[in-house]
Amino acid sequence: MSAPAPSKHEFPFAAWTREVRQSALREIHTLLARPGLLSFALGMPAAELFPVAEYARAAQHVLRADPEALQYDLPLPRLRAHVVALMARRGVACTEGEVFITNGAQQAMSLLGQLLVSPGGTVVTEQVTYDGMLNSLRPLQPRVLTVPTDPQTGMDVDALEALLAGGERPSLVYTIPEGHNPLGATLPAASRRRLAALARDYGVPVIEDDAYGLLRYDADAPPTLRSLEPEWVLYMGSFSKIMAPGLRVGWVVAPEPVVRRLSILKQGGDLDVSNFAQRTLTAYLDGDPLDAHLAHLRAEYAARRDAMLSALEEHFPAEARWSRPSSGMFVWVEMPREVDTAVLLRRAVEEAGVAFIPGRAFCAEGGVRGVNAMRLNFSRLSAEQIHEGIARLGRVLHPPAVLASV
Amino acid sequence: MSAPAPSKHEFPFAAWTREVRQSALREIHTLLARPGLLSFALGMPAAELFPVAEYARAAQHVLRADPEALQYDLPLPRLRAHVVALMARRGVACTEGEVFITNGAQQAMSLLGQLLVSPGGTVVTEQVTYDGMLNSLRPLQPRVLTVPTDPQTGMDVDALEALLAGGERPSLVYTIPEGHNPLGATLPAASRRRLAALARDYGVPVIEDDAYGLLRYDADAPPTLRSLEPEWVLYMGSFSKIMAPGLRVGWVVAPEPVVRRLSILKQGGDLDVSNFAQRTLTAYLDGDPLDAHLAHLRAEYAARRDAMLSALEEHFPAEARWSRPSSGMFVWVEMPREVDTAVLLRRAVEEAGVAFIPGRAFCAEGGVRGVNAMRLNFSRLSAEQIHEGIARLGRVLHPPAVLASV
Numbered sequence: 001m002s003a004p005a006p007s008k009h010e011f012p013f014a015a016w017t018r019e020v021r022q023s024a025l026r027e028i029h030t031l032l033a034r035p036g037l038l039s040f041a042l043g044m045p046a047a048e049l050f051p052v053a054e055y056a057r058a059a060q061h062v063l064r065a066d067p068e069a070l071q072y073d074l075p076l077p078r079l080r081a082h083v084v085a086l087m088a089r090r091g092v093a094c095t096e097g098e099v100f101i102t103n104g105a106q107q108a109m110s111l112l113g114q115l116l117v118s119p120g121g122t123v124v125t126e127q128v129t130y131d132g133m134l135n136s137l138r139p140l141q142p143r144v145l146t147v148p149t150d151p152q153t154g155m156d157v158d159a160l161e162a163l164l165a166g167g168e169r170p171s172l173v174y175t176i177p178e179g180h181n182p183l184g185a186t187l188p189a190a191s192r193r194r195l196a197a198l199a200r201d202y203g204v205p206v207i208e209d210d211a212y213g214l215l216r217y218d219a220d221a222p223p224t225l226r227s228l229e230p231e232w233v234l235y236m237g238s239f240s241k242i243m244a245p246g247l248r249v250g251w252v253v254a255p256e257p258v259v260r261r262l263s264i265l266k267q268g269g270d271l272d273v274s275n276f277a278q279r280t281l282t283a284y285l286d287g288d289p290l291d292a293h294l295a296h297l298r299a300e301y302a303a304r305r306d307a308m309l310s311a312l313e314e315h316f317p318a319e320a321r322w323s324r325p326s327s328g329m330f331v332w333v334e335m336p337r338e339v340d341t342a343v344l345l346r347r348a349v350e351e352a353g354v355a356f357i358p359g360r361a362f363c364a365e366g367g368v369r370g371v372n373a374m375r376l377n378f379s380r381l382s383a384e385q386i387h388e389g390i391a392r393l394g395r396v397l398h399p400p401a402v403l404a405s406v
Numbered sequence: 407m408s409a410p411a412p413s414k415h416e417f418p419f420a421a422w423t424r425e426v427r428q429s430a431l432r433e434i435h436t437l438l439a440r441p442g443l444l445s446f447a448l449g450m451p452a453a454e455l456f457p458v459a460e461y462a463r464a465a466q467h468v469l470r471a472d473p474e475a476l477q478y479d480l481p482l483p484r485l486r487a488h489v490v491a492l493m494a495r496r497g498v499a500c501t502e503g504e505v506f507i508t509n510g511a512q513q514a515m516s517l518l519g520q521l522l523v524s525p526g527g528t529v530v531t532e533q534v535t536y537d538g539m540l541n542s543l544r545p546l547q548p549r550v551l552t553v554p555t556d557p558q559t560g561m562d563v564d565a566l567e568a569l570l571a572g573g574e575r576p577s578l579v580y581t582i583p584e585g586h587n588p589l590g591a592t593l594p595a596a597s598r599r600r601l602a603a604l605a606r607d608y609g610v611p612v613i614e615d616d617a618y619g620l621l622r623y624d625a626d627a628p629p630t631l632r633s634l635e636p637e638w639v640l641y642m643g644s645f646s647k648i649m650a651p652g653l654r655v656g657w658v659v660a661p662e663p664v665v666r667r668l669s670i671l672k673q674g675g676d677l678d679v680s681n682f683a684q685r686t687l688t689a690y691l692d693g694d695p696l697d698a699h700l701a702h703l704r705a706e707y708a709a710r711r712d713a714m715l716s717a718l719e720e721h722f723p724a725e726a727r728w729s730r731p732s733s734g735m736f737v738w739v740e741m742p743r744e745v746d747t748a749v750l751l752r753r754a755v756e757e758a759g760v761a762f763i764p765g766r767a768f769c770a771e772g773g774v775r776g777v778n779a780m781r782l783n784f785s786r787l788s789a790e791q792i793h794e795g796i797a798r799l800g801r802v803l804h805p806p807a808v809l810a811s812v
Contacts, residue, residue, distance in 0.1 A: 009609025012577060014524040020670050047473040056469040063462040067453040070650030107676035114545055118420040119525055135674035139520055171418060203415025244476030246681035264426050268541035270513035275652035
């Protein structure tokens, strides 16, 4: 049988989808397959810290108790109750009706975008921000305005106020006040109060991405935006970093009218979060393991952060600058302006067997700000591996003659 | 502390989301909570036929073998290989690169809509069709054209040809050729050949929803559309009906350029299908259980279908007409024109403890066609329960005087 002649028609993709490109992170995922690589690249939690045995027990329990665990079902009220309890740890008082369960924080972002952004509408992000958020909004083709952001103190709230005072009325403002990805920044309490007040005064929804909020290592955590402003701050949380990403379970805390609409949008998108995943996670949480588990995670990740900061001191050139995160999984390093970290990445992988993400992957507006920066993840490798990897990366950066050539 | 004064601003939902309504099916889900109800309403497989013990073993195996089962990961090639093997059962020769894994068929529909339908674009469906498909397209606010559909033989392909010959160039045509939801119809082979040729000749993508295709009870299954036309037919399958819905795993078979774009859209939407769900399903399928499991499912569901058809003969009034499905999970019943099945549903629940879905829930264009119809699911209840439920429903419909009053 001969192959049919090609059709005379071109495949009619929707116009905007012809422009979409693979996420830079996904491309790097492939590069990282190289065996023996010490990777600071992806924002992965440490798999050896996953509560695998406890989760396996919960899965067995759920499947033995009731085959309906694999049936279609409505969202599970008991899982929402657990999220309410978790939110209290973030200083947030909310009800089960204000909690909406999603397939991870990425879906929360995508559904909030659908709900708030009309096609071509305006959104505000930080100049350096999580690239997955911009990906999630692409179907809406928004106009993206950015405000400066500092590697240590996060969003420049003055700049946001100037935009609003100048007449901009964005459909949403997106920010990561705690454990900023990729910067590692923490927005100070005073800035949070001003941001919450701006949201309310101008009637602009602020999306607080708090995926890393429960991974705080230092004392004196500032209040969440949601605890300061329950009406105009829409909160996103996730079990990916505190439990395991492979579950794909996250949540939104928002006023009930928002939750009701999100629920309708999600039904059209993919019906429900896996009933089995919801029941298993609920059974796991029923055992009240979180105090011990979170304490363990925080101690481990704090030690890894400290290992990375001391290794950077020891091995990186004097010209480099980096953030000192109090939370999250990332350190942001800025090299002298002449260094292009995308070029550096290839050398680091090939010559030193070390990887990171070039800063431009996280920069709206073409990535100018991030050309000489790198995001280093400190959660996935052990303290020993971190020392070894940063030492190797440091050797690629030394002596200064080599540095000038990249 | 006094409650803050309400904000002076109205919450800025995107315009189209103000119009969205809860799915009729979801509302009925609540009504069905009544204890002791015999429900023919939802399209649920029988939970007692789920391979729960085998799935539990697979989950244990996966979690013991490697904690990375709960980590982020790329889509699993081995699961795609299993889907390729499954597709051979439907007469489809495809490659792993043509398989795309989704959170159930609902997400497949939603992503295909995003990929193909520009905002305000045109889509064609059958007059009576799966309402979840229309929900998934709502963010795009498409113009929906419909063609007639027959409870026994499905889509009127003549009517589609007339639309295309008249100059319409829809972004997609959606159809359910096998085990039609809600009709139970099977599109005859000759109509499939004509539909495949129309897709190709006019350059119009046809979405073949084959969620029920592996649940065929009678001999002489006609070929899938995808086996007739690999370029212009985009195929949707699901593990929900043959394995269990609570997993939320489905798939698309499409040309590789389509798969590559779907992958990018899904990354923005919710990153990946749960790695744990993919690995567990793969471990389950590695045991090669499907021949036996599918044979068992088909024998059970065929017996339930036969039970429903004989109960309808026995208990329903002579004026009623119904489809005789060769596949799927549904019988479509049409009552005399004066019967409003939405009114009848309340009486059925209250007087007889029996439920179904009123036909209008499945009808584009305001549901005129479905006012006197009902969808009856035969997969979830046992043959005995089906006899009992249809007998009770029949009593609500008798005597004719009562029938005339609803």
